[in-house]
Amino acid sequence: MHKGIRARERKPPWLRLLAPDGNIAQLEAAVCGTCGRWVLRCRQGVWEAWDPGVIQGDDLTVAIILGVRLTRLKTVYGMCGPTLIDVCGERGIRSDGQYLAEHRCGFAPISLTPYKPAAKARQPGKPWASGIKLTEEDVREFERIWNMPVKELKCLTRSKVN
Template structure:
């Protein structure tokens, strides 16, 4: 090649554009050694990772093969992931999503696309948490607005607030 860059020997998966947007410290590039697409983490030390999401049975395979792993932490507020190091098997959770370290000319552990975690609630909608009585709300406001000098002399109430099986003390 005249520009010194190696051409990819595979098609770039379309989901990588959403996974690694321009604002991310991660970069999708072509490995100079084998020509496969890889993800470079340029946040601190430049690490190179295969792009497939490692989870479930693939996680077991990666551990058996001794492939380094990094945890994918999705940041919905900025719309891209960060990668967090794990040390061997320490820090690996069975419900986590990981990328495996890239090793030239070896098969990827996974080519599964990454899917961001589902949001628990849409923005702008109220939480709809425990329903408190007017008396409980009034007691909370009274304690909240009480000066600390007076609060430290206040007796702890014996009644509990909560709903259902959940029991919480005011203090």
């Protein structure tokens, strides 16, 4: 935060979940130098500012209608904080995703919904393929296809398509 710039509102306590120390997306919580609102700044590549409210559900429809640029929040388990994935217009937007809107000075944020990390997909310490049983026949078939030359593999896929 620059000297002389004061936040217009209190810092939301959940910003530490979006921008923890050592996060992979290089996000930092900061005060916008123009309007004084809290924003998330991405310091990776081109520096961008995002409103910290999570957009999902009906707010997502509003953001699309207003033509606001969005980025998807993706949780990477084992990493510190979420990563950002840019979407192009309406392409790449999923109805069950969580998004951040580009910060626009002078405009009210579309959402003030706090960020809650998604539930973990698997228990920590448990192998990825737990519960999957492979037979010897499955392993032999995999090895046969894995060692197959590319020309034969292309012919094999064409014959299955036709």
